[in-house]
Amino acid sequence: MSSTNRLRIAIQKSGRLSKDCQSLLKQLGVKLNLREERLIAHSTNMPIDVLRVRDDDIPGLVMDGVCDLGIVGENVLVEAQAERLKGGQPAEVEKLSSLDFGYCRLALAWPQELGPQSKSWFQGKRIATTYPQILKNYLKAENINAQVVVLTGSVEVAPRAGLADAICDLVSTGATLEANGLMQGDTILESNACLIKNPTMSCPDKAALINKLLPRLKGVRQAKESKYIMLHAPKAKLDEICALLPGTGQPTLLALAGSDELVALHMVSSETLFWETMEELKALGASSILVMPIEKMME
């Protein structure tokens, strides 16, 4: 591939998604030489360049074809798309996969001392947010006539600072809302990080590379969700033991040297084994029960 044919992936430079993006690329087998201040990191083993930017810029870079792929929160993607549509600009991206990090929700919140409030309370109020388009669409759908105050950071201090009556901001554990004396209301949007692609990308070499990375992504996810289970089981109790094992996978049975009563049972399970199940297995005579993580999978 020539340098223009190198696949360009946009990720967040520093923030909530950057560590997870970097470790995902590593798990996909993409080796990177990440030096702190560099905007572009060239992969040393694949024709891939990683652009490290602010997350707000990622949807636009992918929509405009500056980057072929991007990893960004759905919250930022939906806001950017709504903003572009409002301005009559192209806003299409292909969502290749939802990822298992960056989970948060965009929710309304107001000062705790006001107590629980219904939707009608928001009529005529000022709501501070970093996501004006998503909030405006919600208010329109709910027939609420409120003023949207746009802030790019520290949204949660807006009510105390007298800038707004309520906020619409990202929540994960709820600790930030609590620390600022705010009460959480309706969730407007649930969000995870997602992998997006420029829909008009037509380079066959890049398409082939994406087709190589996607099964790896599936394999990484399956491996994370799966466990390798090993135990010794009395032959007489095999049916009962198998019935307790999670998932639908078939176990492998192996003879145990020096024992006629016991067999070794190995299986890949799509779920973990809870302590309660391990205790039930033990009560049935199972022993040496091991639950191990799996690093990679390919079916």
Ligand SMILES: Nc1ncnc2c1ncn2[C@@H]1O[C@H](COP(=O)(O)OP(=O)(O)OP(=O)(O)O)[C@@H](O)[C@H]1O
């Ligand atoms: N508390 C959280 N827990 C999990 N994910 C979160 C949380 N807060 C935000 N996110 C997700 O991570 C993304 C990046 O959050 P971050 O706070 O790093 O953004 P930022 O300050 O706008 O960064 P940048 O400097 O890149 O613009 C958010 O858009 C959202 O998708």
Ligand SMILES: O=P(O)(O)OC[C@H]1O[C@H](OP(=O)(O)OP(=O)(O)O)[C@H](O)[C@@H]1O
């Ligand atoms: O519900 P919580 O678990 O407290 O998380 C929510 C907070 O996390 C995010 O900010 P972040 O900490 O990433 O900092 P930022 O505001 O500087 O982006 C978000 O903007 C909230 O403020």
Ligand SMILES: [Mg+2]
């Ligand atoms: Mg940002």
